Each structure stands twice: as C-alpha cells, then as structure tokens.
Amino acid sequence: MATIAREDQITRPTYQEITRDITATLGRPSRGYYVLLGFVLVVLAIGAAALLYQIRFGLGVAGYTPPVMWGVYITTFVFWVGIAHSGTLISAILYLFRSAWRTSVYRTAEAMTVFAVMTAGLFPVIHVGRLWYAYWLFPYPNQRQLWVNFKSPLLWDVFAVSTYFTVSTLFLIVGLVPDLAAVREKATGWRRKLYEITSLGWRGTDQQWRHYTRAYLYLAALAAPLVLSVHSVVSWDFAMSIVPGWHATIFAPYFVAGAIYSGVAMVVTLLVPLRKVFRVQRYITVEHFENLAKLLLLTGLIVGYAYAVEYFMAWYSGSPYERAAFWNRAFGDYWWATWTMILCNGVLPLILFFRKVRQSIPALFVLSLFVNLGMWFERFVIIVVSLSFEYEPYAMGHYTPSWVEWAILAGSFAWFFMWFLLFAKNFPTVSITEVKEIIPMPRKQRAHS
Amino acid sequence: MSTMTGGVLASYRFVDAASGAIRTLKAEGIRDFTVYTPVPNVEIAQAVGHRVSPVRLWTLLGGLLGCASGFALTLWMSFDWPLVVGGKPIGSVIPYVVIAFELTILFGAGATILGLIFHSWRNRQMGAYEGRFTDDHIGIFVRCPTERRAEVEALLRAAGAEEVRVES
Numbered sequence: 124m125a126t127i128a129r130e131d132q133i134t135r136p137t138y139q140e141i142t143r144d145i146t147a148t149l150g151r152p153s154r155g156y157y158v159l160l161g162f163v164l165v166v167l168a169i170g171a172a173a174l175l176y177q178i179r180f181g182l183g184v185a186g187y188t189p190p191v192m193w194g195v196y197i198t199t200f201v202f203w204v205g206i207a208h209s210g211t212l213i214s215a216i217l218y219l220f221r222s223a224w225r226t227s228v229y230r231t232a233e234a235m236t237v238f239a240v241m242t243a244g245l246f247p248v249i250h251v252g253r254l255w256y257a258y259w260l261f262p263y264p265n266q267r268q269l270w271v272n273f274k275s276p277l278l279w280d281v282f283a284v285s286t287y288f289t290v291s292t293l294f295l296i297v298g299l300v301p302d303l304a305a306v307r308e309k310a311t312g313w314r315r316k317l318y319e320i321t322s323l324g325w326r327g328t329d330q331q332w333r334h335y336t337r338a339y340l341y342l343a344a345l346a347a348p349l350v351l352s353v354h355s356v357v358s359w360d361f362a363m364s365i366v367p368g369w370h371a372t373i374f375a376p377y378f379v380a381g382a383i384y385s386g387v388a389m390v391v392t393l394l395v396p397l398r399k400v401f402r403v404q405r406y407i408t409v410e411h412f413e414n415l416a417k418l419l420l421l422t423g424l425i426v427g428y429a430y431a432v433e434y435f436m437a438w439y440s441g442s443p444y445e446r447a448a449f450w451n452r453a454f455g456d457y458w459w460a461t462w463t464m465i466l467c468n469g470v471l472p473l474i475l476f477f478r479k480v481r482q483s484i485p486a487l488f489v490l491s492l493f494v495n496l497g498m499w500f501e502r503f504v505i506i507v508v509s510l511s512f513e514y515e516p517y518a519m520g521h522y523t524p525s526w527v528e529w530a531i532l533a534g535s536f537a538w539f540f541m542w543f544l545l546f547a548k549n550f551p552t553v554s555i556t557e558v559k560e561i562i563p564m565p566r567k568q569r570a571h572s
Numbered sequence: 573m574s575t576m577t578g579g580v581l582a583s584y585r586f587v588d589a590a591s592g593a594i595r596t597l598k599a600e601g602i603r604d605f606t607v608y609t610p611v612p613n614v615e616i617a618q619a620v621g622h623r624v625s626p627v628r629l630w631t632l633l634g635g636l637l638g639c640a641s642g643f644a645l646t647l648w649m650s651f652d653w654p655l656v657v658g659g660k661p662i663g664s665v666i667p668y669v670v671i672a673f674e675l676t677i678l679f680g681a682g683a684t685i686l687g688l689i690f691h692s693w694r695n696r697q698m699g700a701y702e703g704r705f706t707d708d709h710i711g712i713f714v715r716c717p718t719e720r721r722a723e724v725e726a727l728l729r730a731a732g733a734e735e736v737r738v739e740s
Contacts, residue, residue, distance in 0.1 A: 138610060138708035262649055270649035274657050274667045282674040290681045297685070301706070305610065308703030327706050329607040329620045330695040336612050337625035338688035342681055345631070349677045356670060559611045564710075567586035567732055 136405060138559050145302075145555050146309045148401040152548050155400075160544050163537045170534010173527045174249060182252040184527045191510045191522035196250035198502040199532050202385070203243035203539070204284065204357055205378070205498060208350055209386025209418075210236025211291060214298070215346035224414050226557035227406045231397060232390045233295045234552065238542040239389070240288040242535050247280070249531060276359040283356040290349055294342050300325050301335070301556040317549070354382040361505065367448035368509035371436065377429040381501060384422035384468070388494035391415055393543065395488040397552060406553050409482050416481035419494065423472035426501075430469055444514075451512045452504060456521055460500050460508065467497025578740045579605075579715040580724045581700040582733035587615055589732030590710040594619040596731055597714060602724065605714040606697040608705035616710070627687040634683020635676045642672025700739040709734070 136144070177184050187194055210232040217225040248257045260281045262271045271278050304325035307318035325331065358378035361369040371377075391412065398407040437449035452461045471493050474480045481487070507522055546552070584590040590607070594616070597605055609616055646668035654662045697713075705711040712733075714724050721738050728736050 142707045262645070268653065270653045272657055273646040273650060273671055274660055274664055279667075279670040279674075282671050286674040286678040289678060293681055293685055297688070301611075305706040308706055325706070326697075326701050327608050327610060328697045329609075329616070329622065330697055331692050332609065332612040332617070333622045334625045334627050334688050334691045334695075337627045338631075338684050341628060341631040341684045345635075345677050345680050345684070349674075352670075352673060352677075556611055564587035564611070564613055564615075565585060567589045 135562060138562070138564075141406075141558050141562075142305050142309065142555055144403065144405065145551050145553050145558070146306050148403065148547070148552060149306065149310070149314065149549065156544070156548065160541070163540045163544065166537035167534050167541055170531050170537060173530035173534065177249070177252075177527050177531075178254065184525060186523050186525040186528060188520045188522050190513055190518055190520055191507055193250070193506050193510060194522055195503075195524045195528035195532055196246045198499065198506050199535055200243050200246035200250070201357055201378075201502040201506070202499045203239045203246070203535065204287075205354060205382035205385045205502075206389045207236040207239035207243065207287070207291070207386060208354055208379070208382035209384075209390055210234075210239070211294075211346050211350035212383050212386070212418075213390070214294065215343040215350065218343045219347055223561045224411055226561050227403075227408075227553055228390065228394060228411055228415070229557070230298065230554045231393055231552050232386075233291070233298065234543065234546050234550075235386075235389060235393060236291045237288070237295050238539050238546070239386075240284065240291060241542065242539045244284060244288065245535065245538070276356065276363045279356045280360060283353045287349060287353045290342070290346055294346055297335075297339060297342060298554065298557075299550060301327060302551045302554060305555045306551060314549075351379055354378045361509075366509050366513045367442075367444040368452070368505065368512075371433065373429060373432055373436075377426070377433075380422050380425035380429065381468075381498060384419065384426050385495060385498035387415055387418045387422065388491040388498070391419070391487050391491035392495065395484055395491075397547065401547075401552065403553055406558055409484065412484055412487055413478075413481045416475050416487055419472060419490075420475040420481075423468060423475070423494070427469035427472075430465060448509060448512055452508050455508070455512065457504065457508045457511070460504050464497050464500040464504050467493045468501060471497075578718070578721075579699060579713055579738075580721050580728060580736060581702070581711065581713045581739050582725075582728035582731075582736040583702065583704065584710040584712070584732065585708075585734050586732065587613060587710065590712060591615045591619040593712055593728055593731035593733065596727055597712075597724075600727065602714060602716065604716070605712055606699055608701065608711035608713070610706050610708060610710075625691065627684060627691060630683045630687025630690075631680050634686075635680035637683070638675040638677070638679025639672050641679065642675035643668060645675075646671050700737075713739075 185194065185196070210229075213225050213232040214229040214236070217229070247260075248254050251257070260271070260278070299321070300323055303318045303322035304327065307315060307322050310318050355375035355378065358374035362371055362374035364370065394407055394412070394415075398404050434449055437445040440446075452458075471490060474486075474490070480490075511522055512519055582593065584593065590609075594605075594607060597603075598619075598621070607616055607620055643665070647663050647665075650663050656662065660667075699713040699715060701713070702709070702711060712728065714728070716724050718740075725736050725738060
C-alpha cells in the first residue's frame with residue numbers, strides 16, 4: 124500500500140477518529156441486525172430444504188426440458204461470478220491506478236467478491252446433481268487411470284474460479300491484517316481474542332511494512348489480470364460451442380464488462396444501507412457514490428453496445444440460424460426476459476448521464492436493484508433462450524424453472540447475505556489503514572505554523 | 573533479529589519529527605531500532621532506508637513455477653491417457669495456456685504470501701510496543717545496552733518525542 128496523497132477526499136478526520144468510528148461499527152449488534160440475520164437464515168433454510176429435496180428425488184425435480192439442460196443453476200452461477208468481479212476491480216485494478224476514492228469502499232467490495240465466489244461455486248455442483256462426486260472435477264490419481272479433459276472450457280472454469288476464490292480470499296485477508304491490529308487494541312472480551320489471533324502479531328514495524336507493501340502490490344498485480352481472465356473463461360463455456368447466440372468472439376469482453384457492471388451495482392446495493400446503519404457517512408460520501416455511478420455508466424454503455432453488436436452481427440453474418448436465434452430472443456417465447464434485460468441494463472442506466480441522478484443515493488440504490496435484476500436476466504437470455512432454440516425445429520423446447528430452482532436461487536441470495544452480515548459485524552467493512560493513508564500524517568512544521 | 577529486548581521507547585505524533593529522529597539515530601551510528609507506524613509512510617521508509625523487499629523474487633519464482641506446472645500437468649495427463657477429443661491433438665498447447673495462466677497466478681499469489689510470512693518472521697523485531705502505534709502515533713524503539721540508554725533517551729527527546737521511556 125504505497126501512500127496515496129489526496130487531501131480533499133474526505134472531511135479530514137484524525138487518525139484517532141478513523142479508528143474510533145470504524146471500530147464502532149463492530150459493537151454489539153442491534154435488534155434489527157438479528158431480525159435481518161434471522162430472515163436471511165429462514166430463506167437459506169428454505170433453499171437448503173429445496174436442495175435436499177432435489178438430492179433425494181434427483182435432478183428431475185428441476186425444470187430441465189430437452190434441449191434446455193442448463194437453466195437457473197448455470198444462469199445463477201454466471202450471475203454470482205459476475206457479481207464478484209467489481210470487488211477485484213475496485214480493490215486491485217483501481218489500487219494499481221492509485222485511485223484514492225477506492226479506499227473507503229474497497230473492503231466491502233472485496234468481501235463481496237469472496238462471498239459471491241463462494242455462492243457461485245455452489246451452482247455447478249448443484250447443477251450436476253450428484254454433489255458427492257464434485258471432486259471428479261479436479262484431476263486426481265484414480266483406479267481407472269483417467270484424467271480430466273483439459274481441452275474443455277468447463278475444466279478451465281474449475282481452475283479459473285478456484286484460483287479466483289483463493290487469490291481473492293488471500294487479498295482480503297492480507298488487507299485486513301493491519302486493520303485487525305488497530306481494532307485489537309480497542310476490543311474487549313472474545314473479540315479481542317479473535318483480533319489477537321487474526322491480526323497475526325501485526326505491530327506495523329518498519330520491516331513488516333517493508334514486506335507488506337510489496338506483497339500487497341504484487342497481489343494486486345496478479346489479481347488484475349486474473350479478474351479479466353475469469354469471466355473470459357466463463358464466457359468461453361458458451362462461446363466455444365456452436366450454439367447460435369453463443370458462438371461469438373465478442374463474448375469475453377462482453378462478459379467481463381457485464382460482470383463489472385453487475386458487481387458495481389451490487390456494491391451500491393450493499394453500501395447504501397451499510398453507510399447508514401454503521402453511520403460511516405463521513406467516510407463513504409456522495410462523491411464515492413458518484414464515482415461508482417460513473418463506473419456503472421461506463422460498463423453499462425459497453426454492455427448496451429455489446430447487445431447492439433450481437434444483433435448487428437446476427438443480421439450482418441447472413442446466417443439464417445443466427446438471425447432466427449436473435450429474432451427469437453426479441454419476439455419468441457421469452458421476449459419478456461429479453462426486454463427486461465434491455466430495459467434494466469441498456470436503457471435505465473442512461474439516466475446516469477444526469478449528475479443529479481449520480482449524486483442521489485436513493486436513485487442509485489433503486490437503479491442498482493434494476494441492474495442486478497437485468498443482469499440475472501441477461502444470463503438467463505443467453506443460456507436458456509439460446510438452448511431452447513438451437514438447431515432443428517423438432518428438437519426445440521420450452522423451459523420453465525421449477526419451484527425447487529427458484530427456492531435454491533433465493534437460498535443463494537440468503538447464503539451470500541448471511542456471510543456478508545456476519546463479516547460486517549465482526550470485521551471492519553471500511554479499511555482503517557487505507558482511509559488513514561489518504562490523509563497525510565501530521566507534521567510538526569505545519570502544526571507550529 | 574536482535575536478541576536484546578531492553579532499550580528506549582519513544583512515541584511521536586509528527587512524522588517529520590520521527591523521521592528526523594531516525595536520521596539522527598543513524599548519524600550517531602545506532603542502527604538496531606524498530607519503527608512502528610499506523611500506516612506505511614514514504615518519509616519514514618526513506619529515513620529507515622531499507623532495500624526493496626525480496627518478496628518480489630518469491631512472486632516471480634512462484635509465477636514461473638505455476639506456469640511450468642500448468643503446462644507439465646496438462647501435457648503429462650494428456651499423454652498418460654491419450655484420448656482424441658474433438659479432433660484435437662493429444663497435447664494441445666493452446667487450450668492448456670488457460671490452465672497454465674491460472675496456475676501462474678495461483679502459485680505467484682501463494683508464493684507472495686509465503687515470502688511475506690517468511691521475511692516478516694525472519695526480520696521480526698522484538699521489543700517494547702504500545703497499542704497507539706497502530707492508531708495515531710509513531711513509535712521508535714532503540715535496542716541498546718544500559719550504559720547507552722541515557723544518551724539515546726536524550727537524543728530521542730531532542731528530536732521532538734512526545735514521550736520517552738526506558739524499557740529493561
């Protein structure tokens with residue numbers, strides 16, 4: 124963490140105030156917190172019950188109908204991997220660009236990344252039905268002397284997503300260590316014990332900072348290309364096949380932009396209530412939201428452009444199959460999904476061109492919910508609608524998700540929010556060290572003058 | 573790592589005073605000291621004058637090992653179970669680039685963490701410490717024998733220390 128000097132970023136609290144204000148977010152949870160956590164656990168229990176039901180009775184309870192054998196589970200997998208991406212963008216890529224505004228929001232985004240990948244990782248396993256054989260995805264010596272197929276994009280995904288989870292978690296933990304040392308000194312009881320263990324003996328010595336700052340820089344440098352590769356690999360799950368609507372070279376950048384877009388929307392969704400509940404408005408200001416809104420606008424425009432290019436290429440290719448696939452998307456059985464996607468992702472974010480909207484936190488919150496919805500539908504349209512209309516007309520089919528799939532989808536949101544709620548009350552969601560870093564240390568000369 | 577744990581501990585509120593104290597200590601030939609700061613600071617780092625951390629070498633070697641492992645793993649397993657898939661050669665290097673890339677990142681990050689832990693442990697600095705050094709104060713702990721402590725204490729005070737105490 125090299126020093127980033129930008130004095131006008133926040134209203135200049137002292138170092139002591141920063142530690143005090145952020146440590147205060149870790150105090151005794153309110154009744155509202157427990158109510159929210161309880162609600163999340165109930166939804167999670169419903170999702171878990173639906174999963175157990177599917178395990179007991181088999182994948183037939185999902186709504187799969189040939190030829191649509193990838194449905195809500197794969198849609199949700201792609202959705203959650205996408206959500207993860209903006210965390211790494213904010214924590215690693217903006218760090219490498221020395222963007223000072225990220226310091227107040229990156230911890231929330233980074234934690235979101237880890238929990239979103241944890242959620243995403245469940246879905247390929249749920250999708251394959253027999254969860255207990257999930258280890259078949261990894262190459263391991265076995266009695267049949269066979270190995271996994273490294274030429275398959277699905278296996279690339281295994282390596283990409285597991286690497287992404289590992290590196291994101293390491294990055295989050297490394298960033299937390301100096302903060303936990305600061306919190307350790309203020310905490311009492313079991314929390315003090317927790318922070319004593321998790322701060323790994325950190326004291327902020329010159330030698331520790333010497334190695335830490337370099338390690339953090341290299342982790343950021345490794346995480347930056349990783350984040351671009353992960354959603355590219357996810358996009359190749361589709362683009363490498365010859366299904367009309369999937370087989371496109373634009374998929375990698377299209378998916379990466381979409382991922383960052385949905386992730387930034389989720390960061391906004393999380394930050395709006397967080398700053399109010401934890402009373403950290405002094406650190407997460409309207410300027411932070413405006414910057415996030417600009418990121419939303421930029422990535423939203425790229426996504427909107429990609430939608431247009433997809434349709435243009437379908438027409439320009441001269442391929443009747445591509446044209447039919449895209450005509451079906453807009454006017455076929457699933458027209459409502461396509462138009463929801465276009466409205467939420469392509470049209471509504473255009474209001475971000477107005478500064479008043481970018482600076483209105485309630486407006487951004489509502490918009491972020493629409494973008495989240497739209498991005499889930501984008502994956503639904505790409506996956507389900509393309510599969511339902513592939514190849515020969517006699518083989519086409521209609522897929523309707525079953526209650527089991529909807530329950531597991533709801534459970535995935537509960538799983539994600541459960542981890543986030545537990546994290547937010549036990550670990551600093553605003554980085555103490557990095558917020559301090561953008562405020563120059565007091566100088567004797569200045570104080571005396 | 574120094575085995576001597578006794579010395580003089582000074583705390584500073586101002587960064588220029590602390591960096592001045594470090595320069596004075598070095599000018600006096602005192603090099604066995606630890607500086608505590610709540611955040612990394614360029615001025616302090618320059619005054620202390622460490623060389624660049626060797627963690628970067630760990631990152632490089634980890635990345636190279638990961639890349640080599642990625643290609644070795646995929647090629648060896650492909651030839652160990654030679655089944656033609658999709659009409660592609662048994663050892664298809666291009667698709668294996670993805671695996672090699674991911675393992676480059678994974679091993680590079682893992683090695684970086686190992687390097688961080690190893691060098692932080694190897695250069696661990698024992699001695700007096702106060703909780704406020706992770707909050708808003710800069711601490712300097714100078715390890716020195718009893719007979720030099722008065723001299724060091726005076727030196728640290730003269731440099732603008734807010735508080736100085738002798739630790740036995």
